[in-house]
Amino acid sequence: xxxxxxxxxxxxxxxxxxxxxxxxxxxxxxxxxxxxxxxxxxxxxxxxxxxxxxxxxxxxxxxxxxxxxxxxxxxxxxxxxxxxxxxxxxxxxxxxxxxxxxxxxxxxxxxxxxxxxxxxxxxxxxxxxxxxxxxxxxxxxxxxxxxxxxxxxxxxxxxxxxxxxxxxxxxxxxxxxxxxxxxxxxxxxxxxxxxxxxxxxxxxxxxxxxxxxxxxxxxxxxxxxxxxxxxxxxxxxxxxxxxxxxxxxxxxxxxxxxxxxxxxxxxxxxxxxxxxxxxxxxxxxxxxxxxxxxxxxxxxxxxxxxxxxxxxxxxxxxxxxxxxxxxxxxxxxxxxxxxxxxxxxxxxxxxxxxxxxxxxxxxxxxxxxxxxxxxxxxxxxxxxxxxxxxxxxxxxxxxxxxxxxxxxxxxxxxxxxxxxxxxxxxxxxxxxxxxxxxxxxxxxxxxxxxxxxxxxxxxxxxxxxxxxxxxxxxxxxxxxxxxxxxxxxxxxxxxxxxxxxxxxxxxxxxxxxxxxxxxxxxxxxxxxxxxxxxxxxxxxxxxxxxxxxxxxxxxxxxxxxxxxxxxxxxxxxxxxxxxxxxxxxxxxxxxxxxxxxxxxxxxxxxxxxxxxxxxxxxxxxxxxxxxxxxxxxxxxxxxxxxxxxxxxxxxxxxxxxxxxxxxxxxxxxxxxxxxxxxxxxxxxxxxxxxxxxxxxxxxxxxxxxxxxxxxxxxxxxxxxxxxxxxxxxxxxxxxxxxxxxxxxxxxx
DNA sequence: CGCCGTACGGTTTTT
DNA sequence: CCGTACGGCG
Numbered sequence: 133x134x135x136x137x138x139x140x141x142x143x144x145x146x147x148x149x150x151x152x153x154x155x156x157x158x159x160x161x162x163x164x165x166x167x168x169x170x171x172x173x174x175x176x177x178x179x180x181x182x183x184x185x186x187x188x189x190x191x192x193x194x195x196x197x198x199x200x201x202x203x204x205x206x207x208x209x210x211x212x213x214x215x216x217x218x219x220x221x222x223x224x225x226x227x228x229x230x231x232x233x234x235x236x237x238x239x240x241x242x243x244x245x246x247x248x249x250x251x252x253x254x255x256x257x258x259x260x261x262x263x264x265x266x267x268x269x270x271x272x273x274x275x276x277x278x279x280x281x282x283x284x285x286x287x288x289x290x291x292x293x294x295x296x297x298x299x300x301x302x303x304x305x306x307x308x309x310x311x312x313x314x315x316x317x318x319x320x321x322x323x324x325x326x327x328x329x330x331x332x333x334x335x336x337x338x339x340x341x342x343x344x345x346x347x348x349x350x351x352x353x354x355x356x357x358x359x360x361x362x363x364x365x366x367x368x369x370x371x372x373x374x375x376x377x378x379x380x381x382x383x384x385x386x387x388x389x390x391x392x393x394x395x396x397x398x399x400x401x402x403x404x405x406x407x408x409x410x411x412x413x414x415x416x417x418x419x420x421x422x423x424x425x426x427x428x429x430x431x432x433x434x435x436x437x438x439x440x441x442x443x444x445x446x447x448x449x450x451x452x453x454x455x456x457x458x459x460x461x462x463x464x465x466x467x468x469x470x471x472x473x474x475x476x477x478x479x480x481x482x483x484x485x486x487x488x489x490x491x492x493x494x495x496x497x498x499x500x501x502x503x504x505x506x507x508x509x510x511x512x513x514x515x516x517x518x519x520x521x522x523x524x525x526x527x528x529x530x531x532x533x534x535x536x537x538x539x540x541x542x543x544x545x546x547x548x549x550x551x552x553x554x555x556x557x558x559x560x561x562x563x564x565x566x567x568x569x570x571x572x573x574x575x576x577x578x579x580x581x582x583x584x585x586x587x588x589x590x591x592x593x594x595x596x597x598x599x600x601x602x603x604x605x606x607x608x609x610x611x612x613x614x615x616x617x618x619x620x621x622x623x624x625x626x627x628x629x630x631x632x633x634x635x636x637x638x639x640x641x642x643x644x645x646x647x648x649x650x651x652x653x654x655x656x657x658x659x660x661x662x663x664x665x666x667x668x669x670x671x672x673x674x675x676x677x678x679x680x681x682x683x684x685x686x687x688x689x690x691x692x693x694x695x696x697x698x699x700x701x702x703x704x705x706x707x708x709x710x711x712x713x714x715x716x717x718x719x720x721x722x723x724x725x726x727x728x729x730x731x732x733x734x735x736x737x738x739x740x741x742x743x744x745x746x747x748x749x750x751x752x753x754x755x756x757x758x759x760x761x762x763x764x765x766x767x768x769x770x771x772x773x774x775x776x777x778x779x780x781x782x783x784x785x786x787x788x789x790x791x792x793x794x795x796x797x798x799x800x801x802x803x804x805x806x807x808x809x810x811x812x813x814x815x816x817x818x819x820x821x822x823x824x825x826x827x828x829x830x831x832x833x834x835x836x837x838x839x840x841x842x843x844x845x846x847x848x849x850x851x852x853x854x855x856x857x858x859x860x861x862x863x864x865x866x867x868x869x870x871x872x873x874x875x876x877x878x879x880x
Numbered sequence: 881c882g883c884c885g886t887a888c889g890g891t892t893t894t895t
Numbered sequence: 896c897c898g899t900a901c902g903g904c905g
Contacts, residue, residue: 196895224895249894323895358895391894491892493896513894547882554882598881687895709893731892747893769891769896881905888900 136182139174139210150411151175154183154350157405159398160380163442164427164753165418165715168380172352173203175378176218177210179350187217191348191370195355196689197222199713219348223363225685227326231333232677234340238333243535243677246684247315247322250519251540252276255318258539259311270303278304279311283324284360284392286331317571319535327362334369345373355713356381356401358393368404375405383438384431387709387747389739416442418715420449423759426785427752433784434742451791452759454782459766459773460494460723464501466762467720471507471703474718474758482508483693486704486716488751490729493769494722495705502703509703512710513688522641522653523660527683529631533615534676536573546608549640553608557601573609580606611635623668624675628661689713708751719755721748724763725776748781761785829857834880842880 140148147167150160151174162168176192179185194200200221208215219226228246235242247255256272256279259265265275282292282304289312293305315322321329334341351371353359356379359367371377379401386395402408416424424442431437457463467487474480487498492514502509517523525548528541536542547553565575583606597605611634618630632638637657641650663683667675688710693702704716708729723729730744752759761782766773829835833845843859 222895326895387893388895390892493891550883552882556881601881685895689894707893728892733892883903883905885903886901889898891896 136178139178139181143171143174144415146411146413146415147171147174150413151178153409153411154179155376157375157401157408158378159401159408159410160378160413161410161440162380162382162413163416163440164382164385164750165416165444166413167417168354168413169199169203169713170206171413172354172380173206173210175352176203176207180211180214185349187211187214188219189347189349190352191219191226191350192352193221193223193226193354193367195222195358195713196687197225197685198687198690198692199354200225222685222687223359223366224323224326227330227366228681228685230330230344231321231326232681234333237340238329238337240329241319241535243319245318245320245531245535245538245541246326246681247320247540248684250524251320252322254540254543255314255320256307256311259307259314262314263306263310265303265307270300275304275307279308280322280324281392282308283328284362284394286328286362286365314539317537318539319537320540324362327360327366331362331366331369334366334372341369341372344370349374349376351377353377353379354381357383357386357395357398358388358391359397360392361394361397364394364397364400377405384434384440384746385712385750387712387743387750389743412440414441414443416444418756419444419753420446420757422449422451422789423752423755426452426759426789427749429784429786429789430745430752430781431749433781434745436739436742450758452761452785452789453793454790455760455762455793456778457762457764460497460764460768461501463722463762463764464497467498467722467760468501468505468507470720470760471718472505480717482701482703484717485720486706486711486714486718486754487720487722488706488708488711488754489722490708490731490747492707494728498705498722502705507703508701509705510693512692512704512706516688517656517659518683518686520653520656522637522656526628526631526637526657526660527680529615529635530627530676531680532612533619533627533631534680536612536616537571539572542572546605549635549637549644551604551608553601553604557597557605560597561605576605576609580609619676620672622672624670624679625661625665625668627676628664632657708747711754712750715754715756717756718758718760719751720760720762721751722762723767724761724779724782725767726779727774727776728767729779729781745781748779761790829879835859836880 140151143151147170150158150171154175160168160171162171172192176190179190180187192200192203194203204215204218204220207218221229231238231240231244232242234240235244253272253276256276257267260267260272260275278300287295289305289309292301292308296302296305315325334344348370351367353363353367358381367377367379379398381398383395383398386393389395402410419427421444424444428442432439455466457466471482471485474485475482487509489495489498495511495514499509499511518527525545528544531538531541532545543558546558561575562572565572568575568578570578579602583602615627615630615634619627622630638654641653644650645653664679667679669675670678688707689712692706692710692714693704706714708721721729729748730741734740734744763776763778763782766775829845829848831845831847834842835845836842846858846860848857
């Protein structure tokens with residue numbers, strides 16, 4: 133038996149307060165590295181062990197599945213097996229579980245499939261088609277964004293239509309209505325629906341509402357600053373009977389507003405629960421004072437924030453290293469070399485390092501450099517496993533087996549491997565089905581019956597498509613029916629094998645791709661089979677449901693290697709967003725440039741700019757001992773290269789915290805041992821003539837460029853120790869910005 | 881009618 | 896640079 137003293141030892145005063153304030157609403161504002169995960173775990177242990185709350189009556193919501201696993205293992209350190217009964221997970225996973233449990237009572241198809249981003253897009257295209265949306269004028273992505281946002285605020289299609297004030301709003305309203313109908317027809321829920329449907333369930337079914345409100349004595353929500361309106365509403369509903377709701381968050385770390393996370397939730401919490409107690413966790417146990425001061429200097433640049441102090445008893449620590457590389461290849465080289473040096477000089481395992489970047493595309497150069505230097509790494513995100521084509525294909529077959537009305541999965545694989553079913557056949561089938569107001573798969577069954585009865589081409593119900601295609605489609609439908617049969621009687625890997633065998637998927641891969649690529653793709657299928665075999669212990673139907681659900685709800689951050697595993701000897705490559713909640717002794721933040729961080733798309737919006745700043749703050753505060761802020765003088769992106777000035781956030785960091793590292797040393801190294809491409813680049817850089825200190829070109833001058841042809845100078849300006857000349861070239865080339873030191877311009 | 885080639889456009893972050 | 900859209904061919 134664990135005592136209260138044992139749970140509370142090693143906690144500071146506010147942490148203790150956060151653990152022991154158990155009755156009524158509680159708002160914990162926790163700065164980075166303030167031990168909030170630990171506090172939540174201890175709070176749960178305290179509730180169970182000291183107060184005597186049954187674990188299954190505690191609902192604890194985390195941001196990722198990984199965080200949920202971590203929480204469970206922390207709690208079980210105190211409680212042992214009892215931790216297994218906790219209701220623990222992300223909003224999405226908890227809602228999916230609840231919806232399956234209550235499906236029959238709320239008239240929901242228990243076999244519902246969960247649609248991810250790509251599935252939603254595919255459905256959206258159909259919705260736009262049916263709703264006659266001019267997709268040239270209004271992009272599907274924008275419409276989907278508006279719909280998703282509406283759902284996050286619990287706005288129904290009807291309400292949306294009523295509130296629509298402009299033409300775009302009317303278009304979205306039409307698409308929204310159609311899109312929701314299609315989801316129902318397909319027996320599918322998208323991510324937003326998972327939340328919305330549970331909120332509706334609790335609002336509309338008194339019995340179920342009472343059941344869950346009675347059950348949950350305590351509700352905890354972590355990363356509260358990143359919840360949306362619907363999620364907050366859901367948490368409130370769960371805590372409707374016992375208002376013991378504890379939310380934990382940090383407004384300075386709110387980085388998901390683009391996903392409809394709403395910072396107003398924190399303000400509303402204080403309004404909705406006027407008797408709420410607030411606890412501030414401000415002592416930082418993670419970073420050195422230098423890192424903390426630098427991070428604070430950055431976040432202090434935001435106007436929309438409440439000042440809070442951050443302090444640590446740890447000393448000043450190493451200075452923050454700032455470095456300007458020549459281009460992204462040299463930037464990556466610097467990171468790889470620096471890691472190698474620290475591994476050697478400070479005996480640090482690779483698992484202590486993380487390299488962070490704003491966009492996934494930036495991982496490429498880093499990977500190349502790490503491979504070259506033989507530094508082991510783990511890439512988080514990027515082209516995710518479950519997004520690979522072959523994996524999605526096989527999953528689509530399995531989803532179709534679970535729910536044949538899933539038209540998104542159907543369209544995906546009806547012609548994979550190629551069976552000679554093209555767009556024309558599919559649209560005819562679709563038209564035929566809609567005429568009769570039946571789902572496409574039912575239409576297929578009808579056609580099959582009709583053919584078997586010998587009706588053929590004549591008569592009132594004549595088949596909509598050619599004989600050959602009809603036969604192929606019937607064979608396809610029969611195959612799915614057979615696989616459903618397999619699924620009912622066998623475990624999951626048998627079903628997967630059945631899919632591979634009946635579709636001839638392996639043969640298809642080797643026919644479609646060259647051997648190396650086919651090998652790789654087939655290996656991915658093997659990996660998927662390994663995952664599937666973990667569900668073999670479950671009963672036939674249940675295995676498929678859980679597998680598909682887990683696959684749909686798995687996230688990037690769930691694949692982050694565990695840092696506490698001493699053998700996880702790998703450097704972590706990760707986006708700034710995915711790094712939230714993590715910490716590393718050594719952190720490299722790359723591409724600290726205007727246009728990247730802050731991202732160019734946030735330039736004209738003050739709110740978005742503040743979010744970029746918070747993102748920068750989140751990245752910096754991941755570092756425990758050493759922090760590197762790196763940028764490149766020149767960066768390649770989508771074909772062309774560009775020069776980005778240093779990020780504005782760098783300017784906010786006091787100079788005395790920073791050690792500037794010159795690029796010279798590394799440049800020479802690269803010239804000596806680097807591949808020829810780098811040698812050429814550096815040679816060219818060294819050769820370039822010194823840039824004159826006065827502007828060389830004035831507006832109106834005529835110039836010639838070897839590739840762009842003739843043009844007229846629009847303007848020119850000094851940029852650091854170089855000159856940027858804006859030239860309007862003739863013809864299709866248009867206006868270009870050129871750096872004088874690189875552009876071979878010629879006066880005419 | 882389906883398949884394969886070329887042109888073009890868009891381009892952050894992810895539960 | 897990558898995925899999609901469209902046009903010609905089999």
